[in-house]
Amino acid sequence: MGLIPDNVIDEILTRADIESVVGRYVLLKRSGGNLWGLCPFHSEKTASFSVNPAKGIYKCFGCGKGGNAINFIMEIEHLNYPEAIRHLGALYGVEIPETTSSGNDVRKDEKNRVYDILKEAAKFYYKSFNDPDIGQPAREYASKRGLSKQTLDNFGIGYSPMSWNALYDLLKSKGYKDEELTNSGIFKKSEKTGKPYELFRGRLMFPIFDSFGKIIAFGGRALGDEKPKYINSPDSLVYDKRNHLYAMNFARKEQSKQLIVVEGYMDAIAMHVAGFKNTVAALGTSFTDSQLKLCSRYAEEVVFFFDADNAGQNAALRAIKMMMEYLKKLTGINIRIKIAKVPDGKDPDEYIKVNGADKFKDVVRNALYVEDYLLERAKNDNTDPETGSLDSGKYQQDILVYGSWMNDEIKMSKMAGVAGPVLGATQQAVLSQMKKYQQIEDKKLEQQESRALERERREDIGRRNNVEEYDEPDNSMPAEVVTEQPVFKKVNDSATKEEIDLFAYALSLGSALANNDRIQKTDIIRPDDFSGDTLRELVKIFLNIYDGKNETLFAKMSDYFSRLTINGMPAEDVILKAVEAADKSSDVHVKSDMYLALLLKVRESIINCEEDRLMNLRGNASAEDKKKIDEMLSRLSDYKLSLRNRIGEL
């Protein structure tokens, strides 16, 4: 496949045994011929993820993901095919020949070009900011916001002039192509002219860095009241906003055990200036699980800020619920979450300006762990401000709901311990009620999740069934990608049980198919033994790979399974189930007899169809044609007889 030679892929699949590849990510336990563990691709409590070392494949019966060692690495490390091969090659000592124009290098080249464009753009914005004429409005705004020269330089802040093409012309003069410019996310393609134009005009520009200080995107703030106030680069070849946090490149160097999360770049910068250099900002999305994971890489504790007003406090509740759900899923990470309230309805930036950094230190210090915050919320929200009396019915309701969100029993029991005396109940009673709530919540979550999985599965099958699209030239895809896919016209994915079993026995026999005194050369399956397109195609591929001794046959086939359906189901589900059944017998003779019996049955039914067809033709045929047809029919019936005899011998 592609430009990596087949023998190298063979070598990888032989050396990178699936058990050790998956074992780096998943704790596996043996049960029967398979190994089982918790699926790394979807959240689950009982193991439905299986690894079959003999076949070199994995399969999750929960979410349906499956394949060979290369597919596993692609999926879990988010790599493309050649990248995954290189990754495994490095791990298992297989040398991958360097090809100058393999898909991997093209992708890498493309990415590097985008990084270069973004760097050039940052220089251009910086220069414009400092240009005596052009940068004037931006410098005025910056000084109004109290940004010192040092701060501006530290964060690489610049200005995008009011122009549609100044940066465009500069980059074109440096030899960048239109397509590369739109890849970078800071240009948009004009629907009218098809040419790229600049996304940022007349804005204060904030380069967005990845954790290691590479520019991956920009944010632009309006200088006046124009809308929108902020524009951010869209996700691009090098940028996925869900995976990054603004200023993490600076914050991680602090090696503080704590990270502070604020809303925007301006807040983050103000915090850094005030000495809170362990501050990061989410990039215009609600906080994601990958961002939480990123935090856990550098810190043990994350402090979130919310406004003290109603909207801010409601946002806090939503965020806590979501965060606790992340923590339930990300079982491997260990991070504590705290909630801070900025007094007087201000954002951190304003508060520091009015009250000073020392006062703000108190605000950070007063941040509460989620469970303490929620205890306080339940009490304050349900206390009458005038009489000071507590509505204990509502309080109990809130406490049970909040408790059910917790990701561990210690937090729950802590909450129950505080709420118990208030409710006149024992800690144990409150705790057990919380757990009941949690079971209901978890069930809801599980249902949501399984609906999402079901949707994904349907989309996957839809995608696989859409193979006829490959037949059309697709200009958006490079030619080599298109030709890598098997090309079909209208796909007929139907197959009878016998056909499926026959193919499964062939796979199960593997090298024994040719090295077997019972199976003759003519007994090896052929594409036209099968009625549907999918199995015909798979048999063709099988015969191509199969050379009577290929040990990685199965792992190689699994690449193709994942693109096809059989009777509307994922091909690997159907085939693997049938192979599992065939594998039950370890005796080669028994297996080959089963194989032959199925082959003869399948071939006999093809002959029956052919006989029917000929009999139909015979009705209206001329005398001469009738004679020919009769000859064919008699040959068929001879062949059928010989098949019958062989079936009888088995």
Ligand SMILES: [Zn+2]
């Ligand atoms: Zn799964």
